[in-house]
Amino acid sequence: MKKAGAIDIGGTKTLVGVIGADGHVMSAMRIPTFRGDCFACLAQAAVEFEKCLCELGLAASDLAGIGVNMPGMVDSSNGILIDAPFARWRNVNVSGFLGGLLKTESISVENDVNACAIGEHFFGGDGGDFLWITASTGIGGAFFSGGRLVRGSGFCAGELGHVKVEYDRPALCPCGQSGCVEAHASGSAIGRMLLEKAGENPSLKAEIKKRGLAFDAATCAMLAREGVEEAAEIFNTAGMYIGRALGATANLLNPSKIYMGGGVANSLDLFIGALKKEFESCAVGQCSDVNIIKTALGYEAALKGAAASAFLSGGRGQQNLTSMKQGINA
């Protein structure tokens, strides 16, 4: 069976692995992302990746290619990270640098959220018009139309996280603007809302502290499942905002499905009601006929997406992705 290498550099964690053409994760390792120098971060990932190869008795030449996800804006036709604001990484030749370290030219570089959508297409078999949303620390999106990823003129299409959803009491967003859905419904926003609720309710605050829990989305989900009203309310609020952003997006793109991934998607059952209610009041007619579901790709969606990019490039690294992009623009 064909296999591909996958390197997923995330904002907080880096996953590396080898994935079979059927989506099976043959080997994977996880390390914290080094946020200092980008080249040091990539070198560290390459070392871990070589351990995975070694474990399976493989060399880079045995792979269909290696897909690399970067947490920022990527020029995938040239394998370059244009900008990753969270770490101030700019204009990094990822494919050239990693290709040198791993002694291969078959490296495809992709934005991490785009890669998830590519994974849904390749492994999940969705060949139509669909939207992908990752809701974790931040919120990102990617759009497939007619079986192809829509990249946009500046590699920036699908920036769902910065759709404005709140004008009366807008929260500041990491992008520098305010009122974005990322500022109101991401994992970070859910954690912030939990801290605010705890500030208003001393017994809730004491309970969280007594149990040694963090003020984050995972704690909020746990409390909501235990019946804590404030925690359930937070998810309703976040769901409402996500529904608003998705409604506006559905009006523009008319997808048939919306796949949700990322840590917050594990709590989709806690906010799908509020999400759908708002979605239906924002999306018009045929645009509201959308199936909104959690991805079946699971925790390793982005890692599988990296492998999918490598399989789709057919071992020719960035070249085939160039033709993929030309296909979109044709």
Ligand SMILES: [Zn+2]
């Ligand atoms: Zn924003």
